[in-house]
Amino acid sequence: MSEGTTPRGRVMQRWRRAAIVGLAAVAVALSGCSIQITSQPDPSIGADTMLINADKGNPFFTKNFNPYLTNTRTASRWIYEPLILINPLDGTQNPWLASEWTQPDARTIVMTIRDGVTWSDGEDLTPEDVAFTFQLLKDNPSLDIKGAWQHLDSVDTSGDDVVLHLKTEDAPSLSILGQTMIVPEHLWADVKDPGTYRNENPVGTGPFVLGNYNDQQYSMDKNPDYWQADSIEIEHIILPATNSQLDTVTRGYDWAYSFISDVEGTWGAASEHNNWWFPPGGVIALMPNLEVAPFDDVNVRRGIALSLDRDEIAETASEGYMKPAGQTGLILPNQQQYLDPSIPDQGMITQDRDAALAAFAEAGTHSTATGSSGPTASSSSSP
Known part of the structure; x- marks a missing residue:
C-alpha cells in the first residue's frame, strides 16, 4: 500500500480483495455425510397437535x-x-x-x-x-x-x-x-x-x-x-x-422451516411420510448501506456484483437446493409477471473478473494480480 493511501482508499482496497477472492465465503460450510436414522414420534403428542421447528x-x-x-x-x-x-x-x-x-x-x-x-x-x-x-x-x-x-x-x-x-x-x-x-x-x-x-x-x-x-x-x-x-x-x-437438525429428523416433527444438509438422506430417509421442498419465497441479496463509503459509490457496488460467482454460492450455501440469486429483486418464477422482458438473462449476472476490476478502478483504486487467488491492492487515489 502506498504512503498516500487514504482511509477511504484502504477500506475500498479491503473490500476489493474481499469481493474478488472472498465473497463466496459467505456461503455456509456444510457436511456432506449421510447417516441412517429413523423418526420416532412422541406418543404423547395427539393427532390434532403439530410439533414444529419454527422458533428458537x-x-x-x-x-x-x-x-x-x-x-x-x-x-x-x-x-x-x-x-x-x-x-x-x-x-x-x-x-x-x-x-x-x-x-x-x-x-x-x-x-x-x-x-x-x-x-x-x-x-x-x-x-x-x-x-x-x-x-x-x-x-x-x-x-x-x-x-x-x-x-x-x-x-x-x-x-x-x-x-x-x-x-x-x-x-x-x-x-x-x-x-x-x-x-x-x-x-x-x-x-x-x-x-x-x-x-x-x-x-x-x-x-x-x-x-x-x-x-x-x-x-x-x-x-x-x-x-x-x-x-x-x-x-x-x-x-x-x-431444534437441532437431528431433533427435527428423529423426534417426529411435523413441520419445519430449516435447512438440513443432505435432506434426502436424513429427513427423507427417516420416514416415508417425510417430504421436503424449497419454494422460492424470499429475496436473496446483499444490502449495503448506500449512505456509507465505499458503498455510496455505484462502481464499488457494480464491482461487487460482477465479482460474485452466483452458481458457486448457491451450490455451496444450499447444496444446490436454491437457485442463484438474480439482480432484479424479484422472486422468480413466482413474480414473472413483473419482470421486464428486456432485462437480459432475467437479471442474472455472470461473474466477470476483468469487468469487476475495471469497476473498482473507476471507483478510484487499481491493483496488480498476484498468484491465482486474485488481485492484491497496491495503491489507491482519493476520489
Whole structure:
C-alpha cells in the first residue's frame, strides 16, 4: 500500500480483495455425510397437535409477544393480524382485517374494517383499534419497523372505515400500511412503555392463543372464536426452544422451516411420510448501506456484483437446493409477471473478473494480480 493511501482508499482496497477472492465465503460450510436414522414420534403428542421447528431460544425462550419488537416470539404472528395479508410467493393482496379498501385519490386510502371479528378476550375489533395502532407507532418510532409514518400524514375514522391520509402520491404505501399488525386499544392504551413491553399475556384476533409456556417450550391453542375458525384444522401447536437438525429428523416433527444438509438422506430417509421442498419465497441479496463509503459509490457496488460467482454460492450455501440469486429483486418464477422482458438473462449476472476490476478502478483504486487467488491492492487515489 502506498504512503498516500487514504482511509477511504484502504477500506475500498479491503473490500476489493474481499469481493474478488472472498465473497463466496459467505456461503455456509456444510457436511456432506449421510447417516441412517429413523423418526420416532412422541406418543404423547395427539393427532390434532403439530410439533414444529419454527422458533428458537438462545438456548431458552424469552416470553415476548409484542409484535413490534424484533425479538418477539414467532407465534406472535399467529396471534396478531394485519389489515391486508400479502402472499410472498406471488404478491397477491388478500383482504384480512380490512374487508375491502378504496383509494378515492392518490393520497387517500380508505380501509373498511371487517365486521364480526373479536379479540380473543371477547371484545369486538373496531376501527378505533386500527387508528390507535397507527398512533401507537407514531408515538413510539422504535416500534414503527415497517416505516408506516414515512408514508402517513394522518389517520382518522369514519363509521366502519379507517382513512389513511398519505404525505405524497405513494404507490407502495398500500402494501406497507396494510401489513400493520393491529393491537387492541382497550389493553395497550395503558401500557407505559410500549417500546420495551413484552406483552406476556397476548390478546389478538388471530387463529391461535397462547397455551402452556416455559422457557424451553411453549404451545399455541386454536382460538375457538377466530373469525375463520372453520378453516383451522390444527388444535394445538408445540414449539420447542432447541431444534437441532437431528431433533427435527428423529423426534417426529411435523413441520419445519430449516435447512438440513443432505435432506434426502436424513429427513427423507427417516420416514416415508417425510417430504421436503424449497419454494422460492424470499429475496436473496446483499444490502449495503448506500449512505456509507465505499458503498455510496455505484462502481464499488457494480464491482461487487460482477465479482460474485452466483452458481458457486448457491451450490455451496444450499447444496444446490436454491437457485442463484438474480439482480432484479424479484422472486422468480413466482413474480414473472413483473419482470421486464428486456432485462437480459432475467437479471442474472455472470461473474466477470476483468469487468469487476475495471469497476473498482473507476471507483478510484487499481491493483496488480498476484498468484491465482486474485488481485492484491497496491495503491489507491482519493476520489
